[in-house]
Amino acid sequence: MKILATNKRARFDYDILETFEAGLELTGAEVKSVKAGHISLKGAYAAITGAGAVLLNMHVRAYPPAGKQPGYDPTRTRQMLLHKKEIGYLRGKTQEQGLTIVPETVYIKGNLIKVALGLARGKKQRDKRATIKRRETERELKRVIKRG
Secondary structure (H helix, E strand, O other): OOEEEHHHHHHEEEEEEEEEEEEEEEOHHHHHHHOOOOOOOOOOOOEEEEEEEEEOOOOEOOHHHHHOOOOOOOOOOEEEEEOOHHHHHHHHHHHHHHOEEEEEEEEEOEEEEEEEEEEEOOOOHHHHHHHHHHHHHHHHHHHHHOOO
């Protein structure tokens, strides 16, 4: 499993309650571009629509060896491949409990490109401060252990 992109803000801004694995529907040039690492999850989010699960605002740069691609939109809406039961479960959770679906990582599994989705609840500002404080404490402990 080779990780191609991570959403660093996902764990900081949200409490991840559950994770799901979904396939991505991409064009041929997009697959090559993603495998080359030209992908960004910054600002990306997932939604459940009438057509199924979609990934919005994920940036995939145009693949230069593919030549000019007229009308190519790097942040187009991409379909995600999930089971019907998973889609129904996610739809219910996001509507009734105020949860959101956040893409965490994009990776290669076998020959396929997958995205790890997190069912998440937004953190409050005080929770973010606690996360920063805990991280700083752990970093300081590692420094002390390394010196002594």
